[in-house]
Amino acid sequence: MTRPSAAPSTAVSTSVAPAGTIPAGTRPRLRELDLLRFVAVAALMLHHFAGVRSTVWPGRDAQKIYPELSPVAHFGYLGVQLAFLISGFVILMAVWDRDVADFAVARVVRIYPAYWFSVLLSLVLYLICGSAVPYDDGADPVRRVLPNLTMLQDGLHVAPLEVAYWVLWVELHFYVLMALLACVGITYARCVTFMVSWLLIGAYAKESGSAFLGAVFLPETAPYFIAGMAFFLIYRFGSNLALWLIIAASWALSVNHLVNDVSPLNEWEGVHEVVIPIVVTVLYAIMALVALRKLTWLNWRGFTVLGAIAYPLYLVHETVARAIVKQFFPHPIIDRLTVLPVITVAALATACLVYWFVEKPLQRIMRPRLRAAVAQIRRNGAAPPVPPTTETVTEPSEREPAAAAPPASVP
Numbered sequence: 001m002t003r004p005s006a007a008p009s010t011a012v013s014t015s016v017a018p019a020g021t022i023p024a025g026t027r028p029r030l031r032e033l034d035l036l037r038f039v040a041v042a043a044l045m046l047h048h049f050a051g052v053r054s055t056v057w058p059g060r061d062a063q064k065i066y067p068e069l070s071p072v073a074h075f076g077y078l079g080v081q082l083a084f085l086i087s088g089f090v091i092l093m094a095v096w097d098r099d100v101a102d103f104a105v106a107r108v109v110r111i112y113p114a115y116w117f118s119v120l121l122s123l124v125l126y127l128i129c130g131s132a133v134p135y136d137d138g139a140d141p142v143r144r145v146l147p148n149l150t151m152l153q154d155g156l157h158v159a160p161l162e163v164a165y166w167v168l169w170v171e172l173h174f175y176v177l178m179a180l181l182a183c184v185g186i187t188y189a190r191c192v193t194f195m196v197s198w199l200l201i202g203a204y205a206k207e208s209g210s211a212f213l214g215a216v217f218l219p220e221t222a223p224y225f226i227a228g229m230a231f232f233l234i235y236r237f238g239s240n241l242a243l244w245l246i247i248a249a250s251w252a253l254s255v256n257h258l259v260n261d262v263s264p265l266n267e268w269e270g271v272h273e274v275v276i277p278i279v280v281t282v283l284y285a286i287m288a289l290v291a292l293r294k295l296t297w298l299n300w301r302g303f304t305v306l307g308a309i310a311y312p313l314y315l316v317h318e319t320v321a322r323a324i325v326k327q328f329f330p331h332p333i334i335d336r337l338t339v340l341p342v343i344t345v346a347a348l349a350t351a352c353l354v355y356w357f358v359e360k361p362l363q364r365i366m367r368p369r370l371r372a373a374v375a376q377i378r379r380n381g382a383a384p385p386v387p388p389t390t391e392t393v394t395e396p397s398e399r400e401p402a403a404a405a406p407p408a409s410v411p
Contacts, residue, residue, distance in 0.1 A: 032295040034307025036286065037086055040079035041310045044164075045317045045347065047076025049340060052265050055133045055163060056321045056343070065336050077266050078279045080167060081224055081254065085287050087171060088228020089235070091178055092191065096236075100182045101374040107175055108370065111311070112151070113362035114354050115168065118315035119148045122161040131323040135159050162318055173218055174225050191233060195226045195246055199253070220257040223250035227284065231291040239292075251284050312359065313351035320347050 048054040050066035051073025063070035095103045123145050126132040132141045139159050147158040154160065154169040181194050202219030204210075227250035230243045255277045262272055289295050321343035329339045375384070 029304055030290075031300065031303040031307070032290055032298040033086055033090065034310075035298055035303040036082060036290075037310040038303075038306035038313075040082040040086065041314045041317075043076040043079030043082075044314065045076075045344070046073045047079070048164075048318055049073070049321060049343065051076050055318055056325055058134050058322075058326070066340065074266070074268060075272075075275055075279060077263075078276070078283070081258070081280060082283050082286075083167070084170075084221060084224035085228045085231070085283060087174065088225035088230075089232040089287065089290070090228075091174065091225075092186075092229045092232045093236075095178050095182050096186055098182065100179050101377070103179060103182055105367065105370045105374060109363050109367050111168070111171075113359045113366070114312045114315055115151060116149060117354055117358045118312070118319065119145065119161055121316060122319045125319060125323040129323055129327055131319075131326045133159075133161065133163060133322075162315070164314060164318060167314075170218060170221050173216070173221075177217075188233065188237060191229060192242060192246070195229055198222050198226055199246070199249060202253075219253075220261060223253040223257070226250050227254070228287065231287045234288075234291040235293065247284065247288075251280065254284075255280050309348070309351040309355050312354035313347060316350050316354060317347035320350050 046069070048056055048062075050062050050069040052063070053061050056062065057065065063074065066073065094106060098106070122132070123141060126141045141161055144153065144158055144161055147153040147156050148161045148165070151165070151168055151172065154166060160166065177194075177198070181190065184190060198217060199222065201213065201217050202222045205213035205217055205219045227247050230246045230250070234243055258276050258280060259273055262276070266272065268275075286295075324343050324346055325339065328334050328342075329336075331339075334342065376382075
């Protein structure tokens with residue numbers, strides 16, 4: 001994740017960059033966002049391991065197994081909201097000055113390699129030790145593999161192999177909307193228009209109860225993406241009242257939707273009504289500090305590693321933990337206090353292995369091939385142009401005598 005050039009593009013040449021902007025061409029990493037991404041996933045992992053009736057503990061309530069951690073771990077699900085705020089910031093940064101095809105290649109290469117591995121890992125562990133998400137319908141995981149490999153299973157009403165995959169389906173909605181914006185051409189003014197329109201259409205979707213509008217525009221989730229986009233515009237071009245008003249409206253809608261539509265698994269009567277507004281406000285405040293460049297001191301190189309493994313960690317943490325718990329818990333030696341660090345370390349180690357030995361190699365293979373495919377699409381299927389060759393020297397024929405050789409140079 002790199003910092004964008006502070007120099008405005010031609011489409012927004014009238015914008016004034018904030019003081020202290022990053023010189024063009026330096027592009028240091030936004031390591032503060034790397035850290036925040038890992039924190040979001042770590043909170044979710046703690047929530048699944050110790051704060052909710054999760055698939056890790058079939059037939060068991062993690063809150064009863066870890067009553068000491070459950071009051072805090074219960075609210076780890078709010079890491080998803082932080083992840084969505086970060087996504088709004090990062091995806092707008094990624095698509096800026098790119099066309100749709102380049103954006104699509106970047107996203108496919110980024111999200112699919114680790115995801116494919118996580119789906120296959122879930123299948124393999126099910127076949128080996130019978131660990132699978134215990135859905136009530138008892139659907140066979142083998143029959144769900146092919147739809148899951150596409151990442152479109154939620155749209156097809158097919159149960160995901162891992163519950164955590166629902167976030168990826170939400171992210172895909174956002175990517176499609178951003179791709180449509182890129183088709184029109186991304187400018188500062190069009191971004192603001194897009195963000196305000198999305199907020200309004202989300203409200204219309206809630207008012208009308210339209211299943212179609214709700215499925216396309218995700219009114220409960222949209223405020224986080226929109227606020228993240230506004231934070232990026234502040235980061236790159238500086239503050240103005242319109243952007244802060246958009247962020248304030250997004251914050252208000254975020255709190256309202258999250259409190260009123262809380263999942264039964266996450267409901268805590270008399271507590272969540274207070275904790276949710278406080279935590280969401282803190283998350284928005286942290287992103288505001290990022291936008292205002294107040295967290296650039298979080299520049300330790302290790303944060304880059306944490307940010308890199310956050311995505312595979314999100315994908316595999318329940319898969320790995322569920323298999324270990326099924327085999328070794330309860331156990332005469334491995335008690336509840338031992339198994340928690342074991343599954344945590346195992347999930348982290350698996351995420352590191354996935355990043356180094358799955359993501360990076362597959363990305364190196366996929367990226368040039370997808371770019372070549374895009375180039376061919378842009379040529380309407382035509383063969384690539386033949387590069388110019390150096391002029392070949394032919395032997396003089398008998399009919400055309402060779403020209404006299406030039407005199408040798410004088411030393």
